[in-house]
Each structure stands twice: as C-alpha cells, then as structure tokens.
Amino acid sequence: MKKTIFVFSALIIALLFLFKLGKYAYFSGDISMEIGIAVIALVFFFIGIYINKKALQKKKPESPVVDIKKIEQLGISKREYEVLVEISKGLSNKEIAHTLFVSESTIKTHVSNLLVKLDAKRRTQAIQRAIDLQILSV
Numbered sequence: 696m697k698k699t700i701f702v703f704s705a706l707i708i709a710l711l712f713l714f715k716l717g718k719y720a721y722f723s724g725d726i727s728m729e730i731g732i733a734v735i736a737l738v739f740f741f742i743g744i745y746i747n748k749k750a751l752q753k754k755k756p757e758s759p760v761v762d763i764k765k766i767e768q769l770g771i772s773k774r775e776y777e778v779l780v781e782i783s784k785g786l787s788n789k790e791i792a793h794t795l796f797v798s799e800s801t802i803k804t805h806v807s808n809l810l811v812k813l814d815a816k817r818r819t820q821a822i823q824r825a826i827d828l829q830i831l832s833v
Contacts (some may be wrong), residue, residue: 706742713738762829769812769830776830778805783822783831 713735766776773797781791788806792799806818813819813828825831 709738761832765828766830771809771812773833775809778802779809779821779825779831782806782818
C-alpha cells in the first residue's frame with residue numbers, strides 16, 4: 696500500500712514538474728506547445744506500460760484441485776455432483792431442474808441424497824462441507 700501511494704505521489708510531482716517546465720519553455724519561446732504536450736504524453740505512456748507490466752506479473756491464486764477420490768469415497772454420483780455444483784451457484788431446485796433437463800422432484804431426491812452423504816442439514820452446510828473436503832472448488 697505504501698509503495699502504491701509513493702508511486703502515485705511521484706507521478707503527481709512529475710506531472711506538476713512537467714507542466715511547470717512546459718509553461719516556462721512555452722513562454723520563453725524555446726519549444727512549441729505541441730512538443731510540450733507530446734513529451735507529457737510520452738511520459739505517461741511509459742508510466743502506463745510500467746504499471747501494466749507490474750500488474751500482469753502478479754500471479755493469480757490457483758483454484759483448489761477437486762479430490763475425485765473423495766467424491767467416490769462418499770458415493771456421490773456424477774449427477775449428484777452436477778446438482779452440488781449448481782447448488783453452489785445459488786440456484787433453486789426449479790432452476791437446477793431446468794438447467795439439467797430433469798424434473799424438480801428428481802432434483803429434490805439428489806439434494807436429499809447429497810445432504811445425507813455430506814452429513815449436512817441445509818444446502819449451505821453441504822456446500823461448506825464440500826469445500827472443506829475439497830470436492831468443490833470455489
């Protein structure tokens with residue numbers, strides 16, 4: 696955070712310096728206004744490239760790997776796992792049924808089976824337990 700504040704403070708100071716230099720050079724007749732604007736534009740162009748380069752170098756955190764063996768140990772079928780993924784997206788039973796092209800009662804059965812297999816009482820508990828067991832990536 697301190698580094699960011701320092702960088703932006705330095706940019707503001709550099710900008711003020713360039714404006715003062717441009718004003719002095721323009722009034723003294725050394726350079727034309729277009730050259731002054733071009734110099735300021737080039738400075739900010741290179742600063743933008745530098746900041747963008749720094750931003751692109753940051754590594755994104757890797758998403759946790761799904762433990763397929765744990766899914767098999769719990770006895771969760773492929774369809775139940777698909778339902779679990781849809782539950783984690785916050786979809787209702789009706790929306791999940793529409794997405795997976797099955798009836799709503801089938802989804803209710805899958806949700807009930809998931810709650811038993813994950814030892815959860817609510818859908819939110821099932822999602823949290825699945826995340827803790829690393830069978831669901833966030």
